[in-house]
Amino acid sequence: MTTQISGDTGVSQCQPASVSQDDLQANVVGKGPAFSATGGVMQLNVNLNAKASVTTEIFDSNNNYDAPNSRFTPTVAGYYQFNCSGGNQAALDTFGLYISLMKNGAFVMATGGSTGNASAFARGSASALAYMNGTTDYVEVWINPLGPSGTLNVICSDFSGVLVRAA
16 A cells, blocks of 8 residues: 655644555564563572573563563564663672573573672673574573572563564
8 A cells, every 4th residue: 555645635634544564665664573571580509501580571562472481482584683681689799690692592692791799789781683583583581690609699680672674
């Protein structure tokens, strides 16, 4: 469908509902998948990489986020922007945290982190632009708390993604 505006047609006569996804030019994203989720506090063994529990879904525009498994599997092929952040829950010397975006359980797309001290929490964030095939590719967040020994309370405070360009 093509909408042509001519003459005295005012803005009030243009109806946003009359433009659909099919009306957009090729490779223009309109209503692509997007999600955002947050997690709770987890007690993890230090120096062991563990999958983050990110089970509180804030929104999921295309029902592609699997909250119980903390996994995003898009059904639309294309390029996606992913973001995650997290940190430990205490200001401790010699303890740190690294957070990673993992594709298909093996490929690390991005990692970020820091070491805390007696007055600062260790925090980490990662962002990546990745191609997803729209069928089997999935993304998860993994956390690696660092320290001399024991456990550390950590949280994945944000995990989000959005289609930025269809394939």
